[in-house]
Amino acid sequence: MPGDSGWRWGRARNAHLEWEYGGHGGRQEHGLPACRGPFRVNLCLLAARSHEAVAFTWKVALVAALTLSAGAAAQVRDASDEEGVGRIDVSAEREGTPHELTVSPGLATLLLSDSPVARWELTGRENFRRVMEGTDTLALLPRSDVKEGTRLKLTLVFADGAAPARAELVLVVHPALAQRQVELYRHPRSMESYQQEVRQLRAEVGRAQAEVERLRATQARPDGLTGLLASGVMMDEGVAFRDLTLTFQRTQKEALSMRRVTTFRAATRAAIRATLQSHLDVSWRPMGAALVDGTGRTVSPLGIWPQEAIAPDAEGLIILELELPSSKALGPYTLKLWAEGGMHAVTVRNISFP
Structure with a gap:
């Protein structure tokens, strides 16, 4: 991915997929994050199944269009937003090595691939309320009663036949720490991606240093009510x-x-x-x-x-x-x-x- 000719994540980095269950004839209302570049949802795959699926596809398209029109404000992200996006790197040298991806009951997870996927092989589909497959996008909504600690295998079979031909993932069910959006990189990482990683590491080091300073300041203060008043944690109104x-x-x-x-x-x-x-x-x-x-x-x-x-x-x-x-x-x-x-x-x- 050299320079500006490589693909970019666009607004998909800062969007969350939220699915709400409405009362319209048993159908579900879906919110879909606005994606551009290589991460476009292949809605044509959904439209081929039934009349009701066609209606559902138009709803998804409408929501996606409204999200896209939200403007450049969606591109302004602080450091906390960046932390919510996971990253998986796959290469020919490590083909077959599984990568873990954390999901949670009742919370949607969006997986974005930088390469077209010919087939998504997911074991234990009965553990998911909804699975939406696109050419380079997979949306998963685990059932609310899926047991924590459950491990499910997910295989991505890429469409172009180049190495690596597939990526192996393990979905691990956690009660709260779902990865809401994960980006899967298959090609060699660009200089920009390394710079992004350095920025993230620097942010983590900065947070760790701030925590160390906070602990040092806490140890230097007295205990009890004197410490609460001296630190400003408690003011005149008390607790x-x-x-x-x-x-x-x-x-x-x-x-x-x-x-x-x-x-x-x-x-x-x-x-x-x-x-x-x-x-x-x-x-x-x-x-x-x-x-x-x-x-x-x-x-x-x-x-x-x-x-x-x-x-x-x-x-x-x-x-x-x-x-x-x-x-x-x-x-x-x-x-x-x-x-x-x-x-x-x-x-x-x-x-x-x-």
Whole structure:
């Protein structure tokens, strides 16, 4: 891909595919990100199946056209948007080496290939509510009840016969950390792609350095209320709290259940204190958490306390501390907790802050 003659991702890099299920005769309304260049959705493949598929194709075309007309504003992306785009590089030297791609129940994932694909070979299609195939684009919507930890094989057979002839992927089901958009590069990487990777690495180093400075500053401050006041985390209004025990929505899971949830908010920080009941026959320790708002934006906690595991068939306390995007970001949110490998996940909806 030399210079400007190579293909570009265009607006497809910053778009998310969201599918909402409407009540129009059992059909589904789909939103499709605007793609250009080599990443154009081959709608003609969808139109050949039935009269209803034709109607659905026109809906997709209309949404795509409206998205395309959104203007140059969609091209302005900050560093956090860049992080949401995954990248897979395949080459003839590593042909046959599988690459992992994370998907989540009920969340759409868009896979974009820089080369035309003759055939998409997907095992376990029954685990997906919708699979849309194009010449260089694949959209996947896993079923909401697919089990976390499930691993499914996806093979891309390229159309031009050049090496590598195929790419092997493994779809790994995680309760929350879906890769919403992934770009698959088959040709040798250009200088521009290396520069982009360097920019991303520099951004990661900058975030790590900022975290180190934050930890150093925290260690230098006193503990207790003095530390809260000195750091500016708590101002004159103190800490507000809200008991959500009667209002939060539990996800019915036999192995784990949430007993009580309380949220707290100070000047610059927020926290969630939850009591969790485990009915597992093994210890359970939260390895990750995410707070997801109504638009799909994820807020990662600054930390999870305590680090000790909850004993089998016992009750335990979990505290999460967060920095919300703004003082007006009160919710509602969906809280997701999971153990190592995304196993034994807990989902709690209707989380709000005072």
